[in-house]
Amino acid sequence: MASSLPGLLSSTAASAQPATGRRMGGTPTAFLAHVRAAREGGSPFDIVEHCHNFGLAGVQTNPPSLDPEALRKFRQRLDTYQMHLVSDPRLPKDAGELPAFEAQVKAFKEAGAVAFHAALTGRRYEDFASFEPWKQMFEQRQRQVELAEPILRKYKVPLGIENHKGWRSAEQAAWMKRLGSEWVGVCLDFGNNLSLCEDPLETAKTLAPFTVYTHIKDMGVEPYEDGFLLAEVPFGEGIVDLPQIIAMLRKKDPNMIFNLEMITRDPLKIPVFTPKYWATFDDAYSPLPGRDLAKVLSLVQKNHPRQPLARTAGLSPAQQMKIEDELNRQCIAYAHEKLGL
DSSP, X not given: OGGGHHHHHHHHHHHHSOTTOOOOEEXXXXXXXXXXXXXXXXXXXXXXXXXXXXXXXXXXXXXXXXXXXXXXXXXXXXXXXXXXXXXXXXXXXXXXXXXXXXXXXXXXXHTTEEEEEEOOOOOHHHHOSSHHHHHHHHHHHHHHHHHHXXXXXXXXXXXXXXXXXXXXXXXXXXXXXXXXXXXXXXXXXXXXXXXXXXXXXXXXXXXXXXXXXXXXXXXXXXXXXXXXXXXXXXXXXXXXXXXXXXXXXXHHOTTOOEEEOOXXXXXXXXXXXXXXXXXXXBTTTBOOOHHHHHHHHHHHHHOOOSSOOOOOTTOXXXXXXXXXXXXXXXXXXXXXXXXXX
């Protein structure tokens, strides 16, 4: 059953993590300023080295190529650093793309990947202006995962599908139950579903039985004229109950992987007071109850951030990297000192 996924992952993840199994890895989106600066400078960003220099014990990235020698050297470096690896294979859109998908899955496993990650949507309230196109997208994503599942089962690497502002947690949990695969579950993002009017703790309770991998973050909120602003903030400064969610996930799997996603950017606008925001919700197929809206708006009103939410617009690349590094360091220190990560 799908609820056994954390146990399946633990047997492979444990061997890739440090002996304590209690430290945290990093995601590419935690280092966007560095990624942009490297791209503008004409060189690739070495996320493995960057995470290692921050004292992180894992990384979400893909190997540099599918060449066997490159894969061997890549894995050797991860093993030397005692870092776990989560990768992002491109899911097949149709049967014609299955060979390429299988080649990636095989290669990424050889490189040491203990789990896969997929973010299959953008923000539904921005990308769609009516219900039917959103529904078609959701059904297409489910077909893609059904195509991919036999290959994931063959190579025995679980896929975590992120709650990436495309569907509410109840919709994703129902999907996982329908699929019923040991090799497809959830990448639980601790904060994303606030944008869909969900309390982070309720999201975690709904998706925890299916979670194979996580993006850990804390979130700050502020009211604005069309709804509320949402932004990642240093651990301990936001509204996410990090200790309770971590304890819940570790109860399911003591070796659960937590990878840092402290995104440094301008706050996102969640326009809950506009008609377009509600256009993709349907009372029968995809409801968003008024009580959930009221609960999140109450959180916004009662939890003003300790300091203004970070903004990066207009800053130089060097200034953005400096802020990004400082916020990441704060999160890492808090995780070590307060969260056992």
